[in-house]
Amino acid sequence: MLHHLVRDSAVKHPDRPAVVAADGTLDYAGLDRRADAFARRLRDLGVGHGDRVVVWSGKSADVVAAMQGVLRLGAAYVPADDSAPAERVALVARDCAASVVLTATDRLPELSALLPGVRCAGLTGAGAGGGGETAEPGRFEAVVEPDDLAYILYTSGSTGTPKGVCISHRNALAFSGWVVDLLAPGPEDRFANHAPLTFDLSVLDLYAAFTVGAAVHLVPSELAYAPEQLVAFLYERRITVWYSVPSALTLMMRSGGLLDRAAPDGLRAVLFAGEPFPISQVRRLAAWTPARLLNLYGPTETNVCTYHEVTPADLERGRPVPIGRAASGDRVWARAADGSVCGPGEEGELLVDGPTVMLGYWGAAPQRGAYATGDVVRLRADGSFDYVGRRDHMVKVRGHRVELGDVEAALTSHPDVAEAAVVVTGHGVDARLAAFVVPGPGRRPGPLTLRGHCAKRLPRYMLADVLRLLPELPRTRNGKVDRAALAARLEP
Amino acid sequence: MAQDEITERISAFIRDRFLDGDPQGELEETTPLLELGVLNSLNTVLLLAHIREELGVAVPSLRINPSDLKNVRSITAMVRELQHSAV
Numbered sequence: 001m002l003h004h005l006v007r008d009s010a011v012k013h014p015d016r017p018a019v020v021a022a023d024g025t026l027d028y029a030g031l032d033r034r035a036d037a038f039a040r041r042l043r044d045l046g047v048g049h050g051d052r053v054v055v056w057s058g059k060s061a062d063v064v065a066a067m068q069g070v071l072r073l074g075a076a077y078v079p080a081d082d083s084a085p086a087e088r089v090a091l092v093a094r095d096c097a098a099s100v101v102l103t104a105t106d107r108l109p110e111l112s113a114l115l116p117g118v119r120c121a122g123l124t125g126a127g128a129g130g131g132g133e134t135a136e137p138g139r140f141e142a143v144v145e146p147d148d149l150a151y152i153l154y155t156s157g158s159t160g161t162p163k164g165v166c167i168s169h170r171n172a173l174a175f176s177g178w179v180v181d182l183l184a185p186g187p188e189d190r191f192a193n194h195a196p197l198t199f200d201l202s203v204l205d206l207y208a209a210f211t212v213g214a215a216v217h218l219v220p221s222e223l224a225y226a227p228e229q230l231v232a233f234l235y236e237r238r239i240t241v242w243y244s245v246p247s248a249l250t251l252m253m254r255s256g257g258l259l260d261r262a263a264p265d266g267l268r269a270v271l272f273a274g275e276p277f278p279i280s281q282v283r284r285l286a287a288w289t290p291a292r293l294l295n296l297y298g299p300t301e302t303n304v305c306t307y308h309e310v311t312p313a314d315l316e317r318g319r320p321v322p323i324g325r326a327a328s329g330d331r332v333w334a335r336a337a338d339g340s341v342c343g344p345g346e347e348g349e350l351l352v353d354g355p356t357v358m359l360g361y362w363g364a365a366p367q368r369g370a371y372a373t374g375d376v377v378r379l380r381a382d383g384s385f386d387y388v389g390r391r392d393h394m395v396k397v398r399g400h401r402v403e404l405g406d407v408e409a410a411l412t413s414h415p416d417v418a419e420a421a422v423v424v425t426g427h428g429v430d431a432r433l434a435a436f437v438v439p440g441p442g443r444r445p446g447p448l449t450l451r452g453h454c455a456k457r458l459p460r461y462m463l464a465d466v467l468r469l470l471p472e473l474p475r476t477r478n479g480k481v482d483r484a485a486l487a488a489r490l491e492p
Numbered sequence: 493m494a495q496d497e498i499t500e501r502i503s504a505f506i507r508d509r510f511l512d513g514d515p516q517g518e519l520e521e522t523t524p525l526l527e528l529g530v531l532n533s534l535n536t537v538l539l540l541a542h543i544r545e546e547l548g549v550a551v552p553s554l555r556i557n558p559s560d561l562k563n564v565r566s567i568t569a570m571v572r573e574l575q576h577s578a579v
Contacts, residue, residue: 222558225533255537398533432534446516451528463529468512 001144001169003071005176005210006031013187013213020237021218023060023124028213031065038069039140045100045119049074049142052096052152055123056080056089056103056111059197059218062124064206066102067151067197074142075099076149078164079197082221083460088162090114092154096164096362146170152362153200153300156402156462158393160409164362165300167203174355175303176207178328182294182307183241183269187213190237190266194219194230194244199400200300201273204243224248225398227256234258240266243296245399246277247429253284254429263289271296273304274399276320276387278428283315297323297387298356300401301371305330305352308384323377325384330354334377334385342379347388350377395424397431400461407464410457411437416445421473421481422464425490435464436486438472445469466490493575498547499568505542506564510535521565531561539567549574 006018010032018031026034047053053070055077057063063079070077078096080089086107093101093115103111105122112120150169154162185191191209193216195201209216217237223229230252234242242249249272252258267289273296286293293310308314308324326332333341334348342348353370360366374392377385393404404422411420419438426432439445447467454463474485499521507514510530525531531539536556544550549571560570 226556228552430534444516446518447511447514448518448523448528448530449516451530455528460529460532463532465532465534466510469515 001071001146001148002150002172002207003035003068003144005207006035006068009210009213016187016213017215018210018213019061019064019218020215021059021061021064022220023062026061026065031061031068034062034065035068035072036140038066039072040069041121042069042075042100043073043140045121047073047075047099049144050148051075051099052078052149054078054080054089054093054096054098054101055197056082056084056101056107057123058082058221059193060124061218063197064216064218066123069140071144071150072140072142074144074148076151076166078152078154080154081196081198081459081461085456085458086110086114087456088459092162092164093118095154095162096152144169146173147359149359153198155300156394156406158403158405160406160413162406166359166362167303168359171303171356171358172203172207175203175328176211178304179204179208180211182327183208183292185209185212185214185241189214189240189268191216191241192219192234192237192239192243193217194224194242194248195399196221196224199274200298200303201243201245201399203303204271204296208241225251227251227254227258229256231256231258231261234267235261235264238264238266240268241271242267242269243271243273245274246272246281247275247398247431249277249285250281250429253281253288259284259288263291267291269294273297275396275428279315279318279320281428282310282321286310286315295321295323296327298327298352299371299373299375301358301367302330302352302354302373303356304328305354305356306332306350306385320387322380322384323387326354328354328356330356332385334379335372344379344381347376347378349373349391350375350385395431395433397424397433397461398429402433402462407433407435407454407458407462410454410462411435411450413457414445414450414453416440416443417450418443419473421483421486423483423487425487432465432490433462434466434468434486434490436468436470436473436489438470493547495568495572498571499564501546502539502543502567502571503564505539505546506530509538509542519564521568522563525563526558526561536561543567543571547571 010028014029018028067077100119102123152164157163193205269292271294295308296304298305307327336348350373351370376388407422408420418440474482476482
């Protein structure tokens with residue numbers, strides 16, 4: 001199962017680095033011990049098979065060890081973003097009925113006050129997992145079935161309540177096993193982990209590395225969009241496999257000086273996912289490095305379900321790189337509006353069935369059969385797919401998935417707000433989330449007040465870049481909010 | 493350039509570009525700009541470009557520390573320090 005990956009690599013490669021982070025490096029033997037120490041501590045806090053543990057923290061070797069410790073008890077971890085406000089974390093912890101929340105010691109008082117009845121414990125410092133490493137030798141090896149829950153990733157929900165995507169051991173292993181087949185990495189490889197641990201991209205970095213005894217280098221979240229630091233990270237850590245949203249790569253090329261330097265010899269693969277990568281940027285990247293360039297696609301609900309390796313012909317085509325064909329042992333097809341399966345040249349919604357499709361949303365009925373992605377695709381003559389767009393109001397902002405309704409619900413929960421509409425303008429690294437707010441009669445909410453209100457409810461990537469007050473929202477003839485007219489207001 | 497003038501220019505830019513003119517006059521020198529999402533990655537790039545063009549101070553991205561962007565006061569201090577080190 002998923003937690004055996006670290007255990008097995010600790011036997012084969014005990015001295016090789018496993019996690020390299022700002023708080024230090026753990027080799028595989030160290031990660032194995034630290035994971036057991038967390039398991040012991042969590043067991044003493046009452047965590048057992050089938051429970052959920054929320055981990056609210058920035059990126060660190062300890063967090064990765066804590067996640068492994070949770071799995072060793074047969075429990076599931078629920079990562080919460082470092083930048084998320086305590087209220088949102090509490091919402092998630094209550095939603096999944098977490099038995100324990102692990103977080104930085106200085107956040108404990110605020111969180112405990114919001115979560116009566118839930119054990120909140122310090123992730124680091126005195127009393128953390130590290131202390132008991134040698135006190136009680138013994139291994140934690142819960143009996144886990146392939147369909148048991150391994151982790152829950154919460155994503156933006158359209159009504160203002162985040163949705164918990166439940167991923168089983170089978171789901172995660174099907175995906176990580178496929179990645180290992182695709183890249184054939186070895187213990188010498190160095191994976192960069194750019195994505196937050198709350199984001200499904202991070203699953204590849206961690207578990208592909210753990211499968212083969214490779215190292216995963218965690219990019220600190222505060223550097224995620226600092227172009228020069230990212231470029232320095234790539235060179236200094238001698239990264240061999242890079243995986244991020246295209247926005248980060250665009251920034252590195254545009255403002256980080258990436259293209260001014262010779263590509264590092266060891267760089268074998270650059271993977272990207274989460275949003276379309278403009279072909280002009282892919283061309284620059286391909287001219288810079290001979291590394292394999294791979295476009296991965298898949299919503300959190302299915303992890304990666306299609307992929308495409310960039311070819312010279314793609315660079316000529318002048319269109320975004322295709323999302324490609326089925327990955328991870330999944331089956332994918334496009335369904336037309338009339339329910340039929342699309343033929344070449346036709347557009348329809350992408351459906352996914354197979355071993356990576358989630359168990360379901362937490363608290364909802366289990367997912368049965370194919371998952372409908374909400375993404376519109378076009379079938380190409382060669383059997384691969386082009387991405388066309390969304391069917392609904394979910395957008396991607398620098399790779400992060402944002403339901404506009406989630407942001408609107410946070411705004412309208414303020415007593416001075418009558419109505420709100422949120423739109424996205426621009427693409428890729430220049431995408432901007434813009435909120436338009438209509439105050440209630442006689443009310444005059446300040447933009448900073450509204451931002452503060454949202455900052456208490458939403459993770460930072462869901463906070464609007466632009467916030468404007470309007471006397472009323474523009475409407476189309478049939479009375480719907482005219483989002484195109486709102487977006488046009490932001491044109492320079 | 494005097495400290496007050498730097499503070500005023502930075503505040504004016506933030507009010508105008510990110511706060512819809514700040515009609516209620518809410519922006520203060522200690523308003524937590526990172527926490528409120530006013531200075532996210534994109535807006536930070538815009539602010540630094542403005543500081544470079546209008547105040548003639550280039551802030552190298554390797555130099556940026558999140559604590560420098562905490563609020564108008566810390567941004568002013570950072571600009572002042574870079575002005576002095578450039579002389």
